[in-house]
Amino acid sequence: MQTYKTHALGDYAPTIREIGTTDSYSTQPCEQEHKEVKAFYQRTNKNDAVGQITQLERREAALQKLTRQKNEAARIPPIATVEEPAPETSGQKRKRGSQAPAKEILPTVDFVESESLPYTPPEVHFHISMSRNFHCNIPMWLNDHAGDPAVADFLPKLREHLLSRVLHPTWSGNGREYTPEERAKLLIVNNRLYRHKVLRINYTSYDLRRGQDSMNPRTHADIMMLAPEDSADADHAFTYARVIGVFHVDVIHNVVGASPTAVPIPFLWVRNFRLDRSFKGGFRKRRLHRIEFVPESDPDAFGFVNPDEVIRGCHLVPAFAHGPSERVPQSLARHKGEFDDWKYHYVNFFIDRDMFMRYLGGGVGHYQVAVPEDATDDPDEDPTLTGAADEDSDSSDDPPTPEEEAALLEEELGFEDEEEEEEPEAPQGDGEGDDDDEEGDPWSEEEPDDEEEADLGPEDGEEALGEPTVADLGYDEL
Numbered sequence: 001m002q003t004y005k006t007h008a009l010g011d012y013a014p015t016i017r018e019i020g021t022t023d024s025y026s027t028q029p030c031e032q033e034h035k036e037v038k039a040f041y042q043r044t045n046k047n048d049a050v051g052q053i054t055q056l057e058r059r060e061a062a063l064q065k066l067t068r069q070k071n072e073a074a075r076i077p078p079i080a081t082v083e084e085p086a087p088e089t090s091g092q093k094r095k096r097g098s099q100a101p102a103k104e105i106l107p108t109v110d111f112v113e114s115e116s117l118p119y120t121p122p123e124v125h126f127h128i129s130m131s132r133n134f135h136c137n138i139p140m141w142l143n144d145h146a147g148d149p150a151v152a153d154f155l156p157k158l159r160e161h162l163l164s165r166v167l168h169p170t171w172s173g174n175g176r177e178y179t180p181e182e183r184a185k186l187l188i189v190n191n192r193l194y195r196h197k198v199l200r201i202n203y204t205s206y207d208l209r210r211g212q213d214s215m216n217p218r219t220h221a222d223i224m225m226l227a228p229e230d231s232a233d234a235d236h237a238f239t240y241a242r243v244i245g246v247f248h249v250d251v252i253h254n255v256v257g258a259s260p261t262a263v264p265i266p267f268l269w270v271r272n273f274r275l276d277r278s279f280k281g282g283f284r285k286r287r288l289h290r291i292e293f294v295p296e297s298d299p300d301a302f303g304f305v306n307p308d309e310v311i312r313g314c315h316l317v318p319a320f321a322h323g324p325s326e327r328v329p330q331s332l333a334r335h336k337g338e339f340d341d342w343k344y345h346y347v348n349f350f351i352d353r354d355m356f357m358r359y360l361g362g363g364v365g366h367y368q369v370a371v372p373e374d375a376t377d378d379p380d381e382d383p384t385l386t387g388a389a390d391e392d393s394d395s396s397d398d399p400p401t402p403e404e405e406a407a408l409l410e411e412e413l414g415f416e417d418e419e420e421e422e423e424p425e426a427p428q429g430d431g432e433g434d435d436d437d438e439e440g441d442p443w444s445e446e447e448p449d450d451e452e453e454a455d456l457g458p459e460d461g462e463e464a465l466g467e468p469t470v471a472d473l474g475y476d477e478l
Contacts, residue, residue, distance in 0.1 A: 066112050105136045105144070107245030107269060107332055108217045109197040117198070122210050126307040127200040128246060128266045134195040141193065149296040150244070150271070150333040158249075158267075159183040161304040165265055166253050172306055174230070189250035189262045196246040199268065203312045205354040206363030213313035217243045218335070223270070224314040225305065232274070237359070240291055240314060240347065241270035241305060244333055268305040271333050273316075276344060283360070288346040290319065302333070311358075315351040319344035 019025065037053060044052040109115060113134065120127040138155065145151050157175065163186045164173040199221070201213045215221035221243040227236055247269060250262040273291040281289035294301040324340040334341070349359045357363035 063112075070112055105141055106336075107195065107247075109134050109195050111218065113197070115197050117200075120200075122202050122212075125202055126266075126310065127202070128248065128307060129196050129198075130248065130264060131196065132194055135192045136195070138188065138191045138193050145332060148331050150302050150331050152302075153299070154302075156180070156183065157302075158304060159186050159188075161267060161306075162186055162188075162249070162251050162265055163253075165267075165306060166251065166263070172309065174228075175300075175303065185254045187252045187254050189252065192249065194248050196248070196266075199243065199246050199307060199310075201307075201310050201312050203354075204365040206357035206365050208365040211312070211354065215243055215313050217245055222314050222316045223268075223305070223310045223312075225309050225311060236275050236289070238311070238314075240273040240316070241268075241303075242273070242333075243268050243270055244302075245269040266307055268307055268310070269302070270305050271302055272300060273345070279344075281347075288317075288348060290344050290346055291316070292344050293341055296328075296333075312355075314355070315348040316345040317348050318342035319346055 016022075040053040040056045041049055043056060115129050115131050115133065117127070117129045142151050142154055160173075160175055160178060160183060163178055163183055166186070197216065199215045201215070201223075203211050203213070205211050215223065222240060223243060224238045224240055227239045231239065245268070246266070248264050248266040250264050252258075252260065252262050272294045274294050276290040276292050279287075279290040281287045296302075319342060322343045325343050327339050330336075330339060349355050354363070358366060
């Protein structure tokens, strides 16, 4: 009875009746629980690791609970589909219950749904899953949301965007390039629209480092792009939009010479912002830029964007002081339960250093300076290098003579001519005419003596002082 195994022999029989024999279960999951804790530890920043591990464990448990509830709800039929049994009559078959109502299809994918997103090289600018698990029929989906301003002219705008991506993939048009007959030649395979969860944007920071932004339409994903030259906000460097959904479709261009193979094209369905013209922002004004949603009545309020044109995600702060807009009906452009928008948003370009440098300019990783083809490395051929370089060219070519080296050495040691060090003092007179004599008397008949005084030699008791020689300075003759 000194070991636990001997003490527990009496409990073996009831334990086998309760959970089965020992070969039907394993203690390995419990014994390997330390591996899960170590995995959680690797996901922390090592500060207050215990608290972070606890939060990660609680989050995982909550996700598992949501998954179990969803699976259980899928097995239980809704109450509306359960009908009370009707009394059976002779010769009459029992009617089957009506089918469950179709679930509303939103532009976003539910959080509990999983979608594969394989590895993509960082050189690729954007990353969207090509999964086909979540799809819908475009005409039926638009019919279910008829009257929503967000889906007004959805299909013509989509065909216009896709056709421009097929014909000129390197740049986007203004959305009004093609006629309805030309748009009709673009076929969407099976009229299917494939939905996705996230969009990832790879970008180069101002200091030539790699960065990535992950945008999810369920969490108000806002993006920034370069402003077109012909846009109303051309004086501002960027345009802004809110991502409503991330999609892709398979298209075939039904014209002579085109490939009959379907091509998948990813795109973003967005709600556009515009710059508030009544508000001035920027570095000189010491205020953030302020933007607002394009009115829903405007045909450009909603549109489609090529993911390759997205620079990165942006941080928009609602202008709480101005309050929300008027209450509007439910729309796909807003989350479920939202019936209004904030009137204005501020563009927070202080969110990180890279974003700050995009507005300030000068980021090495943001812009590439083109070197002219006629540029040269020879300074003599450079027209900008003139003046002192030409003047010193003669003296810099020949080596200095010994006399010049000695003179340069004397200048460095501080020896100068006596005439340069001391200037003769002007004679001082006395009386009232001193000032006139200094300024020069115009009525004076005496002419100024311009001749210098002759060198009379040293005075009595003084030795003749000549210029120091190189030998006096302690150097050998060259």
